[in-house]
Amino acid sequence: MRKYLFLIGLLVLIVSLAGCNKLPSPEERLNEYVKLWNKKKFEEMYKSYVAPSSKEKVKEKDYVDRYKTIYKDLEVKNVKVTLLAEEEKDWKKAEKAVIPIKVEMDTLAGPVSFEKEAVLKREEKDKEEQWFIDWDASYIFPGMEAGDKIRLETLQGKRGQIFDRNGHSLAINGRGFMAGVQAGALDNDAAAKGKLADLLGVTTEFIDQQLKQSWVQPGHFVPLKKLSIYDEEKLKQLKAIPGFAAEEISMREYPYKEALGHLTGYIGDINGEELEKLKSKGYSAQDKIGKRGLEQLLEDELREKDGKKIYITKAKGEPVTIAETAPVNGKDIKIAIDAELQQTIYEQLKGQPGTAAAVHPKTGEVLALASSPAFDPNEFVLGVSASRYKELESNPAKPLLNRFAAAYSPGSTIKPITAAIALKAGTLNPSKERPITGLHWQKDASWGSYSVTRVTDLGQPVNLREALIHSDNIYFAQTALEAGKEKMTEGLKSFGYGEKLPFAYPVRASQISNSGTLDKEVLLSDTGYGQGEVLSSMLHLASAYGAIVNDGSMMKPQLYAGEKPEVWKKDLVSKESADLLKQDLRLVVQKGTAKAADLPGFAIAGKTGTAELKAEKGTTGKENGLFVAYDQQNPAFIMALMMENVEEAGGSKAAIGVSKQIFLKWKETSS
Structure with a gap:
């Protein structure tokens, strides 16, 4: 029995080992x-x-x-x-x-x-x-x-381009130059090397470093710095240097330069902070992104997406593609701006600090958003040195400040809006004359030493028409007080003051006051003639006048070309009151403070304004001059223009002079 069991165990072991x-x-x-x-x-x-x-x-x-x-x-x-x-x-x-x-x-x-x-x-x-x-x-x-070798190729996409309403190029994928030198040409010419360094804004040491790179051989082109296609004069001087060479390269171009610099913005190399925010969207350290203006605002639409191709290179035979993703070009965008009108506005400002907006009253299309002085985005797309940026930043005229996106005291240009509010509220009889005498007025002794001042005593009672023609501060202070704080506040709100402007480009909201209320009599009266704490962007001011031109409807300002017109605020004033105000605004130019703008062949209507910027009441300070105007024969646009620091140039007279030239140039180029 034991022998039998042993044989069974041995058999199991053999089977097990065989299985192993x-x-x-x-x-x-x-x-x-x-x-x-x-x-x-x-x-x-x-x-x-x-x-x-x-x-x-x-x-x-x-x-x-x-x-x-x-x-x-x-x-x-x-x-x-x-x-x-x-x-x-x-x-x-x-x-x-x-x-x-x-x-x-x-x-x-x-x-x-x-x-x-x-x-x-x-x-x-x-x-x-x-x-x-x-x-x-x-x-x-x-x-x-x-x-065999595996290769990876980037298939370049193209950034979307920006065009104006007429197809003029504002930001395009154009060309520029890579400036450089032929290796060996400057070895024994220190003077030429120094001149080359000065023109390119680099050091001779930098040029030497580039020439000493391991790959450089005599006669090779050695790149030194990118140049804009618009650097014609600099290129001419560079070409006179022995050994200088330039190669054409692809580059973002801004044909209207400073005239649209603040609006278009520019693209530049992505920085570390931007990359940290955008890396989840697929950005890399080699990417360029919009830095200001429309380039930044529309980055998502304009941004291209590069394609990739993986392929095998073989010692013999054609390459074999393994995978390929086609590039996706960015979206081209057409905006409502009329670039030629904007360039005219910018040129007529002649580098003086100021801003202007032009709006079509019937459609709300924004035809111009100018800020002066400005920067050339073609310079920035190349990369601005720290010293150059500091130079621009320290310039007292502030060329880096985007004025059309800011809000300013409207001065007397607010008076037609005050009148519209009071007419709608039923607190103003336009034909009723007020027995205003003298140059100063205060409601009562509770105002202390403060009073409202007007420029001219007409020597007779004043109605709405005469008050607008002669820009009577006292009349409009009284108009605001008669309307009362509630109706005046609600009236300004009905014109969009105190709320975000419904515009695709970020523009500061116009304000009624610092607190949003008019709960003090002096503040209420000052607001009626555009002093106080009321602020308005030029875009909002031009749009608000559109309510008068458009019989009570203020259109939503439109950035993009081809958008359907949309009413932003309606029933702001009756057609009867609108017609009355239109007549009065024409008389302001024919007989009043804007007489210098009464041009032959036009029927210019509008309102002047001088905003006094004081540290405190009773003192003197800087002045901004304003003029809001349109041609009643051809109301293609309403333009609100503001110029800074015009206290030595006659206040609003400076703005009238510039506006007059803009209308003349516009008619000349558009006819």
């Missing part, structure tokens, strides 16, 4: 290899599964490094390898097994998917027979062979 020595099938081995592949365990793949005969052709370091480098550089993710064989075959007597597999992955050039026949060979390792992968480069990508 059973050779795993090729499918089992390939499955194990695939699991490691899906996990990118390249070292283990090579050590345990690559055939010894294959290892004679590719070493472990080359195998592992190649996989890791390719997968990293191509940003390979979501690797998935699956066996396509439905059932195992009997490979007991075979020396080679062929099993179909499918390889899938995501790359920065898009998805890659290919099918391949995996070949396994029965070979011996460490005196044990096993199935191994007969590996070659085609396991990485289809068609790849030993010696």
